[in-house]
Amino acid sequence: MSEESTKQSAPERSESTSPAPSATQGTNPRPSGPRSSGPRPGRSREGGRKFYRRKKVCKFCTDKIDDINYKDVRLLSGFVAESGKIVPRRLSGVCTPHQRRVTEAIKQARNIALLPFASGH
Numbered sequence: 197m198s199e200e201s202t203k204q205s206a207p208e209r210s211e212s213t214s215p216a217p218s219a220t221q222g223t224n225p226r227p228s229g230p231r232s233s234g235p236r237p238g239r240s241r242e243g244g245r246k247f248y249r250r251k252k253v254c255k256f257c258t259d260k261i262d263d264i265n266y267k268d269v270r271l272l273s274g275f276v277a278e279s280g281k282i283v284p285r286r287l288s289g290v291c292t293p294h295q296r297r298v299t300e301a302i303k304q305a306r307n308i309a310l311l312p313f314a315s316g317h
């Protein structure tokens with residue numbers, strides 16, 4: 197017996213309760229895997245990940261900027277991610293001493309509400 201009792205006029209509820217994946221903030225690429233302490237023969241194969249081999253030079257060194265003003269939001273905003281986090285040195289390409297100054301400047305700028313604090317943490 198196949199008695200269809202289900203009406204086809206069931207309105208589709210557009211309940212969008214789909215669990216949105218938490219925003220990918222600060223993806224930390226952890227090198228999980230066996231250490232390859234040997235010479236890799238894969239010379240013809242370049243890694244699948246995005247990898248720029250271009251040597252990054254510190255912006256401040258090239259521009260010879262020694263004094264990073266915390267009021268220079270335009271400059272600092274280039275080192276703050278959208279989430280408000282400070283872009284790590286590995287990504288920004290700034291040398292250590294300059295990154296330090298940038299970090300200090302950003303923190304100062306945050307205190308006077310020129311830049312947003314990192315959201316999340």
Ligand SMILES: [Zn+2]
Nearest residue numbers: 254257291294
């Ligand atoms: Zn530098």
